[in-house]
Amino acid sequence: MTVALLLAALLAVTCVVVVALPFLREPEPESDSLDELDERDRRRLELLEARDRALSALKELEFDHRTGTISDDDYRTLVGPLRREAAHALQALERDSSQP
Amino acid sequence: MIALSVAAVLAIFLLYTSIAGGGNPSVSPSELRGRTGEMQLAGLVVGPVIGDAYAGGLRFRLRDIGGKSRVAVPVRYTGSVPDLFKIGRHIVVDGRLRQGTFVAEPGSMITKCPSKYAPKQSGDPA
Amino acid sequence: MPELGRAALVVTLGLSVYALVAGAAAARLGRRRLALSAQNALTAAFFSTLIASAILLGALLGHDFSFKYVARTTSEALPTAYTISSFWGGQEGSLLLWLLVLTGFGAAAVRLNRGWARDLIVWVVPVFAAVAVFFAFLVVAVASPFATQPAPADGAGMTPSLQNPYMLAHPPLLYLGYVGLTVPFAFAAGALLSGRMDERWLVATRRWTLFAWTALGIGQLLGAHWAYVEVGWGGYYAWDPVENAALMPWLAATAFLHSVMIQEKRGMLRVWNVLLVILAFSLSLFGTFLTRSGVVNSIHSFTQSSIGPWFLAFIGLTVAFSVALVFWRLPLLRSPTKLESPVSREAAFLYNNLLLLALCLTILWGVVYPLLSEAVRGEAVVLGRSYYDFFLRAFGLPLLLLMGIGPLIAWRRASLRSLLTTFRWPTAVALSTGGLLLVLGAGSSVPGLIAYTFAAFVTATIVLEFVRGTRARKALGAGSWPGAFSSLIARNRRRYGGYVVHASIVLLAVGIAGSSAFDSVAEAKLARGQSMEIAGHTLTYLSLDERQSANATEIRATLEVTRGDRDLGTLKAGKNAYTIEQQVSNEVGIRSDPLTGEDLFVIAEQIDPDGSVYFRVFVKPLVNLIWIAGFVFVLGSAITLWPDAREQRKLVTRTREIGVPATR
Numbered sequence: 001m002t003v004a005l006l007l008a009a010l011l012a013v014t015c016v017v018v019v020a021l022p023f024l025r026e027p028e029p030e031s032d033s034l035d036e037l038d039e040r041d042r043r044r045l046e047l048l049e050a051r052d053r054a055l056s057a058l059k060e061l062e063f064d065h066r067t068g069t070i071s072d073d074d075y076r077t078l079v080g081p082l083r084r085e086a087a088h089a090l091q092a093l094e095r096d097s098s099q100p
Numbered sequence: 101m102i103a104l105s106v107a108a109v110l111a112i113f114l115l116y117t118s119i120a121g122g123g124n125p126s127v128s129p130s131e132l133r134g135r136t137g138e139m140q141l142a143g144l145v146v147g148p149v150i151g152d153a154y155a156g157g158l159r160f161r162l163r164d165i166g167g168k169s170r171v172a173v174p175v176r177y178t179g180s181v182p183d184l185f186k187i188g189r190h191i192v193v194d195g196r197l198r199q200g201t202f203v204a205e206p207g208s209m210i211t212k213c214p215s216k217y218a219p220k221q222s223g224d225p226a
Numbered sequence: 227m228p229e230l231g232r233a234a235l236v237v238t239l240g241l242s243v244y245a246l247v248a249g250a251a252a253a254r255l256g257r258r259r260l261a262l263s264a265q266n267a268l269t270a271a272f273f274s275t276l277i278a279s280a281i282l283l284g285a286l287l288g289h290d291f292s293f294k295y296v297a298r299t300t301s302e303a304l305p306t307a308y309t310i311s312s313f314w315g316g317q318e319g320s321l322l323l324w325l326l327v328l329t330g331f332g333a334a335a336v337r338l339n340r341g342w343a344r345d346l347i348v349w350v351v352p353v354f355a356a357v358a359v360f361f362a363f364l365v366v367a368v369a370s371p372f373a374t375q376p377a378p379a380d381g382a383g384m385t386p387s388l389q390n391p392y393m394l395a396h397p398p399l400l401y402l403g404y405v406g407l408t409v410p411f412a413f414a415a416g417a418l419l420s421g422r423m424d425e426r427w428l429v430a431t432r433r434w435t436l437f438a439w440t441a442l443g444i445g446q447l448l449g450a451h452w453a454y455v456e457v458g459w460g461g462y463y464a465w466d467p468v469e470n471a472a473l474m475p476w477l478a479a480t481a482f483l484h485s486v487m488i489q490e491k492r493g494m495l496r497v498w499n500v501l502l503v504i505l506a507f508s509l510s511l512f513g514t515f516l517t518r519s520g521v522v523n524s525i526h527s528f529t530q531s532s533i534g535p536w537f538l539a540f541i542g543l544t545v546a547f548s549v550a551l552v553f554w555r556l557p558l559l560r561s562p563t564k565l566e567s568p569v570s571r572e573a574a575f576l577y578n579n580l581l582l583l584a585l586c587l588t589i590l591w592g593v594v595y596p597l598l599s600e601a602v603r604g605e606a607v608v609l610g611r612s613y614y615d616f617f618l619r620a621f622g623l624p625l626l627l628l629m630g631i632g633p634l635i636a637w638r639r640a641s642l643r644s645l646l647t648t649f650r651w652p653t654a655v656a657l658s659t660g661g662l663l664l665v666l667g668a669g670s671s672v673p674g675l676i677a678y679t680f681a682a683f684v685t686a687t688i689v690l691e692f693v694r695g696t697r698a699r700k701a702l703g704a705g706s707w708p709g710a711f712s713s714l715i716a717r718n719r720r721r722y723g724g725y726v727v728h729a730s731i732v733l734l735a736v737g738i739a740g741s742s743a744f745d746s747v748a749e750a751k752l753a754r755g756q757s758m759e760i761a762g763h764t765l766t767y768l769s770l771d772e773r774q775s776a777n778a779t780e781i782r783a784t785l786e787v788t789r790g791d792r793d794l795g796t797l798k799a800g801k802n803a804y805t806i807e808q809q810v811s812n813e814v815g816i817r818s819d820p821l822t823g824e825d826l827f828v829i830a831e832q833i834d835p836d837g838s839v840y841f842r843v844f845v846k847p848l849v850n851l852i853w854i855a856g857f858v859f860v861l862g863s864a865i866t867l868w869p870d871a872r873e874q875r876k877l878v879t880r881t882r883e884i885g886v887p888a889t890r
Contacts, residue, residue, distance in 0.1 A: 008233035011274060015237055018270045019244060022262040034256040036345045037422070041884045045424050048880050053493060057637065060491075063718075066701075067694040069634055074644045078636065109584040113591050116613070123607035126596060140608050154751060154832050154840045180459065180831055180842065183387065183801075183811045 047093050054086035124194060129162045130169035132197055140194050141202055146172050147187045153178055162202070165190055179206030227281050228293060228372040234278035235370070238325070239362035241271040245355035253348040253420065261348045265336055268351060271358060272329035279326050282371050283313060292377035295319060301383035303777065303806075308384055311393045315384065317518060317533065318371035320397065324514070325361040327405040331434075332358065335409050339430045342881045346426055350416035357408055360540050369533055386778070386804045386811050392452035399445030400472055404510040406438020407475060410482070411507035411548075414500050418551045423496065423558045428486050429877065433867055435486075439479045440863040446472050447856045458814035460747070460827055460844045462852070465614040470589045471513035477586040478506035481579045488575050491637065496559040497552065498579070504548040509586070511541045516593065567639040574632040581625045588617040619673045623680060626735050629728050630684035633691060633721075651690065656683035674743025681736045688725050688732075695722070719865055726862030733855035737823070740848025747845075749831075753838040761845040763826060764788045768796070770837050778802040780813070783830050783839050787817060799828040799841070823850040 017024075037045065061078055064070040070078070126140040143162030151159045158181065161172040177193060185191065191211045195204035249264035251257070282295070286309050291297040299312040299319070314320045332354040340347045365371065410431040417427040449469065450462040463469060482502040488495050519534030552559070565572055592609045600606040634648050660679035668675045692711075695718070700710040715722045748760040752767040759765075766786045773780045782800035786793075799815035815828040827844040834840075 004227055004230040004233075008230050008237075011230075011234060011277065012237055015241055015267075015270045015274060019241070019263050019267045021266055022259040026259060029259065032258050034252070034258045034261060034345065034348060036256060037884065042422070042424070044884050045880075048883060049425050050493070052876070052880065053491060057491060060637075063698075064636075067691070067698040069648065069691070069694065070636060071644060071647055074636060074641065077641075078638070081638075105580050109580070109587065113588060113617075116616075123595065123599075123609045123613070126606040126608050152832070152834075180829075182459075183457075184809065186809070 044093075044096055047089065047096055051086070051089035051093055054082065054089045058082050058086055126192075128164045128167065128169075129173040130164050130167060130171045132171075132173050132202065135197060138194065138196055140192055141173070141175070141204075142190070142192045143173070145185070145187050145189050145191055149187060151176075153181050160187075162191070162193075173202050174200065175202045175204060177204040177209060179204075179208070182209055182211045184211040185209065227285065227290075228374050231278045231281040231372040232366075232370065234274045234281070235322075235362065235366050235372070237274040238271045238278070238329070239359065239366050241267045241274065242329075242355050242358040242362050245271065246352050246359055249348070249352035249355055253352065261344075261351070264351050264355070265340065265347070268329065268336060268355060268358070269333040271362075272326075272333045275322070275326045275329050275362075278371075279313075279322055282319060282322060283310070286310065286312060289381070290377070291379075291381050292374050293371070294373040294375050295371045297375065297378055297381040299381070299384060301381040301806075304381075304384055305389070307391075307394060308389050311388075311397075312384055314397045314401070315388060315393065318365065318369045318373075320401075321361060321365050321369055322371050323398070323401055324405060325358065325365060327401055328354075328358055328361060328408060331405055331409055332412070335412070335430075335434060342877070343426045343430055346413070346416055346420055346422050346430070348416075349419040350412050353412040353415040353419070354408070357412070360536075364533065364536060368536060383807060386802070386807055386809055387456065390452070390456055392448055392456065396445055396448045396452060399441045399448065403438045403440075403442025403445055403472075404475065404514060406434060406441060407479060407503075407507050407510045409434040409438070410503045414503045415548060415551060418500065418555045421555065421558060423555065425490065428489065428499075432486070435479065435483060436863060436867050439476065439483060440860065440867075442472060442476045442479065443859060444856060446476065447853070447859075451853060454849075455814065455816060458812045458829055460829065460842070460846075462849075465589075465592070465611055467593050468517050470593050471516040474586050474589050474593075475506050475509035475513055477582050477589075478502060478509050481582040481586075482506055484575050484582075485579050488572050492563050492572060493561050494563045494565070494572065495576075496561055497556065500552055500559065502579075502583075504545070504552070508541055508545050508548075509590075511537065511544065515541065569635070569640045569645070571632060571635050571637045571640075574628055574635055578625065578628050578632060581621045581628070585617060585621040585625075588621070589614070622735075623673065623676055626677065626680040626684060626732070629731065630680070630687040633725065633728075634687055649687075652683050652686035655686040656680070668744070671739075671743035674739045677735055677739035677743070681732045681739075684728065684732050688729050691725055692722070715865060719868055719870055723862050723864075723866030723868075726865060727859060728862075730855045730858035730862055733851045733858060737848050737851030737853075737855060740823075740851070741825075741846040744848075745844055745846045747843070749840070749842045751838055751840045753836075758841065758843065760826075760843050762789055763794070763845065765797070765828070765841070765843060767839060767841070770800075770833070770839070775802075777806060778804045781833060782813070783833070783841075785815070785828060785841075787826060794826075797826065797828055799830040801830065801833065818850055823848045823854075825849045 058079070061070065061075065061082060065072075065075040124138050124140045126142060127135065129141065129143045132139075132141065141162060142165065144165050146161040146163050149158065149160040151157050157176040157178045159174065159176055161174050163169070163172045175193065175195075182191075189211050191209055193202070193204040193210075194208035195202055197203075245264045245267040248260055248267065252260035252264055282293075284290075285293045285296050286300060287306070289296070289300065289302055289309075295316060295318050296312075299316045300309050304312075312319065314323045336347055336351060336354070339350075410427075413427040413431045417423055446469075449472070453459075453464070454462040482499065485495050485499055485502060489499050515534065515537035519537065565576070567573065592613055596606040596608050630652060631649070636644060656679050659682035660675065663675060663678050668678060692714075695714045696707065696711045699714045700707060746761040748758060750756075750758040752758060754767055754769065757764050757766040764787070766788075768784045768786055770781065770783050773782070780800065780802050782798040785797045785799070786795075787797055788794060794817065797815040797817050800813050802811045802813055803809075804811070812829060815830075817826040819825070825844070825846045827846055829842040830839050831842050832840040
């Protein structure tokens with residue numbers, strides 16, 4: 001019975017230590033604020049995602065065309081808008097990068 | 101568009117279940133008196149259990165589960181008897197009341213296993 | 227030792243509460259160290275739960291009957307494997323297992339993703355912690371596995387019907403599935419709370435969702451197989467609320483897996499996706515609530531359980547909180563992309579979602595109808611099999627067809643011309659298969675015939691995709707055909723893994739159609755030497771044997787099976803009478819035909835004292851395809867789940883571009 005109590009106490013203490021670890025390791029940090037994405041980063045992330053979406057849509061179209069799922073005619077119809085979208089996305093990223 | 105489809109689908113269920121029915125009222129032995137029509141009877145098996153489910157019918161009685169009612173309804177059952185059937189088990193049967201005896205639909209018995217937290221299904225629902 | 231177990235669970239509860247409060251505070255105030263501390267608390271909660279679990283397992287294996295739980299679920303004579311399985315065989319133990327998997331998954335999901343999604347993780351932690359608080363509270367205060375008593379001489383033992391290998395695999399797999407769905411939910415809620423509605427929450431949880439969905443699917447298939455061979459009433463699914471409890475979240479998760487692909491490719495359906503994941507998670511909670519509380523299987527509760535109201539309250543709280551969260555963040559979720567055409571891949575996926583959801587809601591309605599009708603009309607009305615079968619066909623058959631259409635139709639807009647060319651060959655295959663089957667007599671069941679025809683269609687589309695892909699790969703210079711095939715799959719794991727999974731569903735559909743639409747049944751009371759006929763087979767009752775095993779008397783009737791003039795061997799069916807537990811179990815005899823996948827299924831319903839036996843025999847065509855489908859399903863999922871180095875690199879590059887450090 002006492003063994004169990006001892007072990008329980010040990011467990012509790014260990015857990016408290018584990019939980020307090022970040023504070024024990026860095027009692028006086030230079031910055032305690034969370035690494036967050038600011039407005040700028042979030043916008044950039046969205047643009048990156050838009051770019052990746054457009055590029056992967058193009059890739060998929062190419063793949064479908066190569067395997068014969070999409071006919072030549074359909075490919076010609078579809079590839080134009082997709083290429084434009086990709087170009088837009090890349091341009092938007094460029095503009096964003098050039099801003100301070 | 102999505103909302104409309106969902107609403108349409110829901111409307112289909114409501115219509116189906118209220119018009120086509122397809123469901124039977126579920127009652128306990130104490131509620132059985134005087135009722136007619138197809139029903140699902142749920143209760144506790146009370147002995148004696150006599151007869152043969154494949155010749156003439158298995159006869160036993162059902163009482164309310166966990167209730168204070170002492171009403172025990174005689175049941176005549178034919179067809180497949182699940183493994184877990186015995187006196188003291190909770191079971192469910194479909195059928196109708198005929199002259200004081202609940203005549204069950206053949207093969208409609210389902211038993212529940214009270215010792216485990218999940219019910220055990222072993223009958224073929226009609 | 228039970229004191230240590232109890233203490234460990236209290237520690238878990240404490241840590242979970244801390245993780246919830248500190249985690250929420252850290253997220254709100256943007257405190258790094260506090261956030262880290264909350265994460266550590268989640269990890270520590272896993273370890274203390276692990277200790278509690280080890281203690282319970284030790285008590286079970288050591289036959290320590292001073293533990294009430296051990297005494298209730300095991301006995302001295304119980305084989306070790308089943309003693310282990312009794313960990314999750316009862317209420318308290320299964321809740322502990324749930325908590326263990328939950329804290330484990332939580333700790334892992336957080337650790338794996340905190341490097342690159344720190345601002346998201348900081349909100350995921352309190353959500354996970356909240357769920358952990360609920361389950362920890364249950365095992366500490368409501369249903370503790372560590373209740374003690376003066377130890378009796380022996381335990382109550384395990385119901386014989388649970389003493390089989392399925393009990394070892396079926397519940398844990400289901401739990402991996404149920405609990406696994408907490409991960410995408412927590413990340414979705416975290417994303418909503420943080421306002422970070424970018425794709426990261428989807429990317430982080432994709433594999434978790436897939437894994438949970440696979441586990442839930444296989445768990446159910448095992449359950450069906452168990453019902454088929456062990457419970458032995460001749461079927462594998464009875465639309466019992468307990469079975470439906472697992473099917474509903476699985477259907478919602480299937481819908482979710484598909485609609486996230488649309489969000490990934492087109493940025494659409496964001497609101498739909500978060501609502502779906504909330505539904506899937508809520509249904510998994512509801513599912514376990516149904517199984518435990520016994521509230522819908524009867525009108526006057528078969529199992530008295532105090533756990534029900536707690537679950538109901540938590541589910542209500544979760545749904546209310548989540549929906550409110552979605553409403554709050556609605557402006558962030560709206561996307562400008564609209565559906566361009568009702569004939570497109572997006573539309574096909576949307577129809578797929580609607581059908582899956584419709585089926586899921588049908589089942590939900592069927593499950594709660596008795597409760598609702600009792601509340602409204604004063605008497606509980608139970609919906610029977612015909613209700614479920616009708617809607618399974620109404621929604622399932624179009625779903626089957628869509629599986630073939632979706633992958634081949636173009637994104638955004640598909641022209642009529644392209645449809646004609648793409649689907650020319652599969653349609654031809656389907657129609658000729660249908661025609662052939664009709665000639666062979668499959669017209670006896672219209673839904674069955676339709677199922678077969680659609681299955682042929684989908685199979686043709688899948689084969690076409692693989693052939694076309696391999697050919698294109700070879701043209702790019704991949705060397706040999708096998709080489710082209712494997713590199714095709716390796717480079718497009720999600721796509722082709724998905725096709726394999728679809729193939730498994732086709733097998734499942736064909737197996738279900740064959741065994742339910744085209745089966746035969748015959749009953750006869752036979753004395754020794756007599757025969758009966760079914761679907762071209764002749765069964766002759768030869769003899770009755772009795773045998774004593776360790777804990778039961780086994781009675782078996784031997785039957786000889788012939789078909790025409792071919793001797794197909796013998797089959798045994800009978801019953802086991804368990805001495806201690808005073809129970810009788812049905813032991814069915816099954817003969818599976820390796821070529822046709824057909825089963826001859828014999829039940830010895832009743833054995834009379836004079837030796838005559840009442841037999842019930844089924845012939846179930848193609849039923850073994852259902853079990854084979856399980857293997858194909860796992861294969862397909864494995865391919866899709868497999869880590870993709872290229873995908874990883876792309877992710878790392880993206881996060882680097884916005885200045886988030888790729889590792890801590």
